[in-house]
Structure formats: C-alpha cells, structure tokens
Amino acid sequence: MPFAVTILGSNSAIPVYGRHHTAQHLHIQNHHFLLDCGEGTQLRLQEFGLKAQRLEAIFISHLHGDHYLGLMGLLSSLHLQGRTKEIHLFGPPQLSEILTIQLRYSDTTFRYPLHFHPLTMAGGEVIYENKKITVTTLALQHRIPCVGFVFAEKPHPFRLNKDRLPAGIKPGEIALLKKGEDVPDGHGGTKYAANDMTLGRRKARSYAYCTDTLYLPELAESIKGVDMLYHEATFLTEKELKATKTYHATAGQAAQLARDAGVQTLLLGHFSARYKDLAPLEEEARKIFPRSYLALEGETFNINNG
Amino acid sequence: MPFAVTILGSNSAIPVYGRHHTAQHLHIQNHHFLLDCGEGTQLRLQEFGLKAQRLEAIFISHLHGDHYLGLMGLLSSLHLQGRTKEIHLFGPPQLSEILTIQLRYSDTTFRYPLHFHPLTMAGGEVIYENKKITVTTLALQHRIPCVGFVFAEKPHPFRLNKDRLPAGIKPGEIALLKKGEDVPDGHGGTKYAANDMTLGRRKARSYAYCTDTLYLPELAESIKGVDMLYHEATFLTEKELKATKTYHATAGQAAQLARDAGVQTLLLGHFSARYKDLAPLEEEARKIFPRSYLALEGETFNINNG
Numbered sequence: 001m002p003f004a005v006t007i008l009g010s011n012s013a014i015p016v017y018g019r020h021h022t023a024q025h026l027h028i029q030n031h032h033f034l035l036d037c038g039e040g041t042q043l044r045l046q047e048f049g050l051k052a053q054r055l056e057a058i059f060i061s062h063l064h065g066d067h068y069l070g071l072m073g074l075l076s077s078l079h080l081q082g083r084t085k086e087i088h089l090f091g092p093p094q095l096s097e098i099l100t101i102q103l104r105y106s107d108t109t110f111r112y113p114l115h116f117h118p119l120t121m122a123g124g125e126v127i128y129e130n131k132k133i134t135v136t137t138l139a140l141q142h143r144i145p146c147v148g149f150v151f152a153e154k155p156h157p158f159r160l161n162k163d164r165l166p167a168g169i170k171p172g173e174i175a176l177l178k179k180g181e182d183v184p185d186g187h188g189g190t191k192y193a194a195n196d197m198t199l200g201r202r203k204a205r206s207y208a209y210c211t212d213t214l215y216l217p218e219l220a221e222s223i224k225g226v227d228m229l230y231h232e233a234t235f236l237t238e239k240e241l242k243a244t245k246t247y248h249a250t251a252g253q254a255a256q257l258a259r260d261a262g263v264q265t266l267l268l269g270h271f272s273a274r275y276k277d278l279a280p281l282e283e284e285a286r287k288i289f290p291r292s293y294l295a296l297e298g299e300t301f302n303i304n305n306g
Numbered sequence: 307m308p309f310a311v312t313i314l315g316s317n318s319a320i321p322v323y324g325r326h327h328t329a330q331h332l333h334i335q336n337h338h339f340l341l342d343c344g345e346g347t348q349l350r351l352q353e354f355g356l357k358a359q360r361l362e363a364i365f366i367s368h369l370h371g372d373h374y375l376g377l378m379g380l381l382s383s384l385h386l387q388g389r390t391k392e393i394h395l396f397g398p399p400q401l402s403e404i405l406t407i408q409l410r411y412s413d414t415t416f417r418y419p420l421h422f423h424p425l426t427m428a429g430g431e432v433i434y435e436n437k438k439i440t441v442t443t444l445a446l447q448h449r450i451p452c453v454g455f456v457f458a459e460k461p462h463p464f465r466l467n468k469d470r471l472p473a474g475i476k477p478g479e480i481a482l483l484k485k486g487e488d489v490p491d492g493h494g495g496t497k498y499a500a501n502d503m504t505l506g507r508r509k510a511r512s513y514a515y516c517t518d519t520l521y522l523p524e525l526a527e528s529i530k531g532v533d534m535l536y537h538e539a540t541f542l543t544e545k546e547l548k549a550t551k552t553y554h555a556t557a558g559q560a561a562q563l564a565r566d567a568g569v570q571t572l573l574l575g576h577f578s579a580r581y582k583d584l585a586p587l588e589e590e591a592r593k594i595f596p597r598s599y600l601a602l603e604g605e606t607f608n609i610n611n612g
Contacts, residue, residue: 013386015349021379039379040346043321063411065382073327073345073375080319094411101407105369105400107450144413 001029003153003205003303005228007269007295008044012212012234012248013066014273015039019297021066022211022270024230025050028151029132034058034074035149035209041070042077048298053083057128059135060091061211062146068095072102079110086113090127090135092145093118121145124222138222140213142247148213150223152206156305158198165197203305208263211270214244215253220260227303229254229263230295232270233281239272251281255288264303269295307335309459309511309609311534313575313601314350318518318540318554319372320579321345325603327372328517328576330536331356334457335438340364340380341455341515347376348383354604359389363434365441366397367517368452374401378408385416392419396433396441398451399424427451430528444528446519448553454519456529458512462611464504471503509611514569517576520550521559526566533609535560535569536601538576539587545578557587561594570609575601 004027009020021038025045032054045052052074060068068091078087096116103109119127123139138148157178169192173183177197185191208223211232223229231254235243243250251268258266266289268281275281278294285292293301310333315326327344331351338360351358358380366374374397384393402422409415425433429445444454463484479489483503491497514529517538529535537560541549549556557574564572572595574587581587584600591598599607
C-alpha cells in the first residue's frame, strides 16, 4: 500500500533553472491529494503521469501566489475534461472569494461540486478524515497566515496469520481478529486468541508538510516521530538573517527541527532563486541530520511500512 | 527595425501535447508588448529568451482563464526581480478587481507602478499610442465580453537619400525632409525638394490579433489590409456547429476572413485539445488562403518593410 510524495514544484517566489512553484502530489493507499498548487501544477501532473482527475482533495497552505496560482487553471481543466465527481478544497478563507470572482467573470459554473473548507489558520485542527487517514493542521509563522499539514494513517488492522486460521472461521470472527480482539467462545472463554492468529499491525505512517515558515523549534512537539518531514529550506545558514526577515528558514534550521522531532527522513524544498546549485543546502542539512534529501521535481519519496 | 510576433502559447482551454495557454510576445521597433497571458507565460518567456522586464504594456482580450491566469505570477515575478519601471495593463474592467484581491490577500504592494486601463470592450477605440505605434481594439463576439487588438505603426519618416544630401544641411532642414516637406529658401522658393532628397517612406506595418470569437465576416472591414492576422482556429470545418455553439471559429472561417480582408499572412491558433496533429487545420485554411501558417509555440513571425 503506497504512501508516496511526488514533488511537482520546489522553488520559492521566482521560477528558475527548470524549478517551478510549490506543489506536491500525495498518494496514500488508494487516495490522491494535492498539497499547494503553484502556477503550472496541472502541467507538472501531466509531465509526471499523475492523473489530476483522481484527486480527492487539495490543501492550500497560504495565499502567496507561488502556492496557489495554478489552482484556478487546474480546477478549470478538471471541469473541461468532464469531471462530475466532487472535490474538496482546504485553504485560507479568502481563497473562496478569489475563486468566486474568477468564476463569476469568466461566467463559469463547474460541472462538479467543489466543496470549499475554510481553515481557521490556527493549527492543531483535524480538517479531513476518512477511514484510513487524518489530516491535521500545523501552526506556522509567515508574513501572512499560513498552516502546515500532517497526513497520518489511522492504525492499520492486525494482519492475519493465514497459517494459523482455521478453515471454518466466520467473517465476523475475522473482523474481531483484525481489530486485535479475541474471538469469544460464547461460554465466557476464548475461541480464537488474537495474539495467536495475527501478526500484529503494519506501522501507521505519517508525513508533515511545513512551508512557508520561520524556524519554529516548538513545532518539534507537534510533528514528533512523523516518518517524513518536508520543511522549507529557502536559504543557507549564511543568509539566516534574510531568512528570518522574510519569514523563511534555512537548511540548517530544517535539519535541526528534523533531529529534534525524531523524524525518519527530511525533505528540503522551497529553494531560493539565488541557488542554481542546490548541493550546498543538502550538505548543510546533512551535517545536522544525515537523512536529509533535496525535494527535486519529479522525484517520488516513499514511506514503507515493512 | 523589427516587427516580430513570438508565439508563447497556442492551445485553447486545456493545455496538452506540449501546447500551452494563449500568450504572444510582440516586438515592434524598440517596444515590447504581451498579448494575453495564459498560465505559465512567464516560463515560456524564459524558455524563448524574451526578457519580461522589457515589457511596457500587457493587453488582455477577455477573462477566460486560459487568457489571463499567468498574469498575477508574471506581475509578481517582475516585482520580486526588482522592477521599478511602470507597466501598463489593458483589459476588461473586472480584471482590476481580480488582481486587487489577490494582492490584498498576499499582502503585496508592487514596487513598480501598475497602470490599469479598463477597456470599454466595445471595439474601435485607440487605447494605446506612442510616437511610433497605435493600438486599436476590435469588437469580437464570444461567450463573455472579448476584444481583439490591432497594432499599427504610424507612418515612418521619409528616408533620406544620402547621396543627394548637401554637406552643410541643417538639422531643422533634415527634419522637414523626413516629414516629406520641401525646405523653403526663405524667398518664396524651394531650397531642397523632398522628392529630390528622399527615397520615400518605409511601409507602416500592422498586426491584428483576434481570439476568442465567432467568425465575424464584418471584421474584414476593420482589419482591411493588415499585414498579419492572427485568428483563432479552434476547430476544423467539420466541427463548425460546435465552433458556433462555443463562440469559436474554424480554420476555414479564419482563412475566409483573411482573404476578405486582403491580409498578407494568416496565423492560425487557439487549437482545440482534440487535435494532436495540427496539419489538417493548416491544410484546410490554405485551400482558401494559401499564406496560412500554424502559430506554433516558440516560432517568431516577422513582418518586413523592405
């Protein structure tokens, strides 16, 4: 069962060197999501063979153009390609007004229901939930209101030990075992013991997405133990003053946070246009947190669960 | 002196097959303009080596997303790259509201003056003028208000015949000759005759840009004799009913208009996503108007003036 993050765009404000504005595609089990939607995101999806029509929900972190200016074009293309299935959109409340007036002046009504969910922008809220996943916001600190997102799998069912399952076991009994519960024999005893018939659960995986933000050491608490952290690393430490002034972070700060939060893997992104060569950003991060990687466009980062 | 149209995007609503949303770069003498600005236009400018900072004015035909969704990103990049020089923007009045709320919610104030000139959308108005060029609107007919644009050079000065010019001729005398006027001798006679000292004018060139619109035969009158006509050719004649229903035109209709208007060259564009192979569109147009060409992205079409 996949848990895969594909980088669609990794640059900050100005798109250069073939690097584009921020967007990421998330494939968790059989669900497909989009994280931010910079200009040209629909083209990046095409380029990397990811079907936009499969998207169930789109999450927008904040209203700087490099994080949402591709949204109207993407939503329009879904409409023109005949989508009728609903889509959910999560973002700052004002995003609704921006889309509404663009739709009004183009005299367009989408064929599909677009459910807009305004975020409080406070962080710490569960904003999306299905049988398998929850999405929670993170309070970030940027020049304008901005949130991060944590995508977390709910506990997986217990895996059945097929070698041990008796032939005549009933569906209801299997359901109990999958929850890790013993099957009672109806006389106060146990018919099948869960720890005998199951192999334990697969690990529930999680991904935290943090851009754009100042370095917030306290964030470590909220993202403690996530498997993968994407954190903006707009600048090198030598530009830390500039990073702070523009409400951004350095590669070193991202690595520090990854270490403090005890994550498995750190992805670095939202690169400044001043860096044609990105290797120094990765090097800087790896000195503090060795499992740091550049979030290069077109790359897919998988989280395995054994 | 150049008069060059570079195609940045040539597709209609859905960007496919490496074809992008509408935008064109115009280089007339030492002036640089942008016609429409679909999503990703700033990237196309980069790709084709055209400097966005040189743009003096941007003209938006109408408010369907495929003609303006790249505008906010382009204007933002000009700002972030340090532009301080003013820029002029011409478009439907509501465009101002769309940009204003996006600027408000991103808490952005451009460093450069952005002069917005709302169009009446009626056509037939001179909306821009400098020493060398005028831009006039054309009334088009689309699902929402839409105008075309004619870029026309003003009459060039008379070229001086250097073999005939006397050594001591004064700047004021040259100025008169360049206007095609005789230089008086101060006693009621002629010191230098214009037709003796000059070689005539270079041809004043013109370009008409018509997208998106129904086929309007009466347009031939307004664009009579322009050197180059760009006309949308969204469909083949076999889809004429669909073209009419969606307020678009066919390649055959574009060619008919080019013939009726007596233009030199016809550029076909705004191709439907249904056509992967565009050759049939060109073939259809050439049967009616042989000097028809596909407006392929990255191509530059020059108008010479001998």
